[in-house]
Amino acid sequence: MSQQNPQGVAVANLTKSFAELTVLDNISFSIARGELLAFVGPTGCGKTTFLNCLAGLTPPTSGSILIDGVPADPTRHNLAYVFQEPTALPWLTVRENIAYGMRIKRLGARVIRERLDTIMALVGLADMGDLYPNQISASMMQRVAVARAFAVEPDLLLMDEPYGQMDIKLRFYLEDELVRLWDTLKSTVLFVTHNIEEAVYIADRIIILTPKPTTVRSEIVVDLPRPRDVMAPEFLAIRREVTELIRWW
């Protein structure tokens, strides 16, 4: 699903080494604005390092990451990153947590309030606004982190296996919620996972990574309408295709 608009994220020859160890090796890809791109790879293939480079937390050894033609910079661009661990700040309420990213970016009070109302209604957290993280479950903490990320309306939203710890029913529920947020707010999302079914369920396109030194093995377009039926033959066909590409490592 490519857009006419050339703006988006363009990653060229991204390489990251730690001393002798090359983790990321010459990764190149692009994401169009508003696309939901999934990265699938084995555990330990450097997915977190990859996301850290994109988020500007670690500098790449070589290569470029351009957002709308400009090198990616968290102080300049609107980035958001949902980590694998829960990152709800324990001293803030749910509402204050979701507003945290917006406050750092110094958005106006009215804007913050409006976006809070929209997002909290979208994710069904509206009546839990005054609870503290130690009063809610871990899955709700992740939903708070996801809501917080979407609230800043990022140019690029990075997600690092955010639903890895959840059971199947909750996972589907949250994946639906993610797609709903993405579709309503028209965000650009880069979602990293090792769960093939999850990738096929939510993504427009799937990029398959190799083990270390990690590079792009293959790319698959998922052109199915949403909501997707995980038992439908087309779904299973794509899923099999991805699995076989991964199995040939």
Place this chain on the structure above:
Amino acid sequence: MRTAPPPGRNRMRLRLLSVGSLLAFVLLWQLCVAPEGVSDWRIPRIMLSPPSEVAALFVDKLTNPKPDGETLVVHAWVSMQEAFLGYLLALLVGIPLGLAMGWFRTVRGLLRPIFEMIRPIPPVAWIPLTVFWFGIGLGGKVFIIWMSGVVPCVINAYIGVRMANPTYINMSRTYGATDWQVFTRACIPSALPMVFGALQIALVYCWITLVAAELLASDKGIGYLITTGRFLGRTDLVLVGMVSVGLTGALISLIIDRIEARLLAGLRR
């Protein structure tokens, strides 16, 4: 974390045990001291006054300025003023300093060596200098008390910041937070439990240093009371001073505990 109180009957038993042991202690103390002029296996009066005498003198000193010049209430008030002033100043200076040292590399580089050199010097060793600088009044005491209270404040605040969860810091950074924003929005709230620990520790240090400072150079206060008791050979006066120190310290500790419970109810999550 507050644990649940034990159920009804056990709680009564524990309370009775505490009261009982206190009473037993006082009773033993009373019985071990020989009456005036008698000389047997018991402790002579000059070495230890019985609780009956101490209690009597305590009550008397509440209103009687003899033999040391002021009533107990005045002494206690003077001591508490010195302690609180030094304590509050220690908090005001030590905590922001410790927080800044934890986060800002330049501050740490500049101040840590000096801090590490001054830290091992016992506050009481500053007394000769402060007597020259401030005399033996309020100023000198406050300085010494401040010196002892500032150390745990700096250390705890420093550690609190250093122990802040790096994921919270990274998360803030990805939203484009500046160094200052990360410091104020992620590090300082993370450090607050340690800072509150400092409040309790610094209080103990300050109170202990106060008495020591007054023992060595003073003209009023509970420590002065104890010194006067020593010079006059009045063991009962010394003990009244000691009991007052203990009681006042415990009272202040209790107050801080209550304040902390109220304020940290939001944070102890």
